[in-house]
Amino acid sequence: MAGPDVLSQSEIDELLSALSTGVVTAEEIKTEEKQRKIKIYDFKRPDKFSKDQIRTLYMLHENFARLLNTYLSAHLRTLIHIDVASVDQLTYEEFIRSMPNPSVISIFQMRPLKGNAILEINPNIVLAIIDRLFGGPGLPPAKPRSLTDIEEAIIRKVINKAMENMQDAWKQVVAIEPRMEALETNPQFTQIVPPNDMVVLITLQAKIGQAEGLMNICIPYLVLEPIMSKLTTTFWVSAATAKQASPETVNVLKRKIERTLIPFIVELGRATVTVHELLDLGVGDVLQLETKAENDLSLMIGSREKFKCKPGIIANRNAVQITQVISQGDDNNE
Structure with a gap:
């Protein structure tokens, strides 16, 4: 789930080994960075989203996290904490490989946008929610497992409510109607786009009682392509300003209410x-x-x-x- 600029574990190990053996020093690394400010570009995985668009998606899903936090706190009556951890762009294959098996993977549409997106929730979080809804303390399970039919029916209702919160969070930029299409547990059965297609991955850090885990929202670039021009902070601010109530709008609403x-x-x-x-x-009786x-x-x-x-x-x-x-x-x- 890391972006293209993040070092892999093997690269980190090699760098630490070189520093400890004295092959290179920290000063040499700093000098090299100053002399060569060149960013390596991988043509196999081109950046599809600008920094401004990534920032807008971050802000959108911060709002989504707040709405979901409010809903789950009231619904489960326990301590809930949900925050946006990161927003990255990567290939769909990398996202699939990063998911645990089993997991809870909701495939949903974002109408009128074409294509599908994914909401993946760590099993620890899902089972803690189910345990709390069934009257338990909301403790995480000893080890992840697949859901039973009854548990799946319960979690579908929670996910559908999360879709409503996502709709509310996105309405300031574009009106969408997220609708869940399927619920899977195996990442290999969720091929919504080709493996090399770019996606944006919004990672939420969730803590429900004593259970902790990640919630990932994966949206392919092809789904967001028609509205890419709206995913900017400039459009965000202008849309918020345009929706402020004016005297004319209030008068129009008042007239419509009076005719109701x-x-x-x-x-x-x-x-x-x-x-x-x-x-x-019968006929003629009196009450x-x-x-x-x-x-x-x-x-x-x-x-x-x-x-x-x-x-x-x-x-x-x-x-x-x-x-x-x-x-x-x-x-x-x-």
């Missing part, structure tokens, strides 16, 4: 009958209501009593006269 139709019901009265009495009802003739009637707005009124007739049409306004339950009185 709502149910307006006058309740003449209520009666309580047994099931036996209900079955015996005695609990409301007396001199009592005011209840005027319902939706399912809430809002006014008291008296019945009457105006111009040969049934009508009511408002006698009392019931303010209980209004925002001003809560």
Whole structure:
């Protein structure tokens, strides 16, 4: 999951060995870096994402991490901590090789964008979530294992909610509708793009109770290509500014709300009958209501009593006269 500029473990070992044996010194390395400021470019894995686009994706998924953190904290009622650890670009083959087996791999679409993306969650995190939902303390398992059918059904609901949080996080840049297509446990069964295609990998560090692990979001370049121009901090700022409420927008919304139709019901009265009495009802039977003739009637707005009124007739049409306004339950009185 490391980027092209990160040393491999063998290169780090060779460098440490050279320093310890005195073949090279730290001063020589610094002098060489000053003399040669050349970045090696690998044509087999060209950079598809600029630094600005990587920064924008980082900001997007910081927002996603906050939303997911809020949801899981309320849903699991335990200590949750989710942060963006890194955003890298690499080949799809490198991403597949980095995933553990078994794992929990959700393949999802980002409509209207074409193609699929992946949300991979470490089994420790998934099993801790399931343990917490089943009433346990949320402890990580002794060793990773595959999910049972019941556990898979439970985690699908959690992932679907995570998709909603991702939709909310992305809406400031582009409106997407993430939808889960499949849930896999073997990385070899998740070939969504050719192995050498470039992808962007967003790694989230998750801690749920005593369980720790990584959550990886892998989005191929081909999926994001149509919106690459929007993945910039400039577009991010301009979109946020454009969405600020203006007086004209508020007035338009107010006019639309004033024209909204709502149910307006006058309740003449209520009666309580047994099931036996209900079955015996027939044409001509009379039900005695609990409301007396001199009592005011209840005027319902939706399912809430809002006014008291008296019945009457105006111009040969049934009508009511408002006698009392019931303010209980209004925002001003809560």
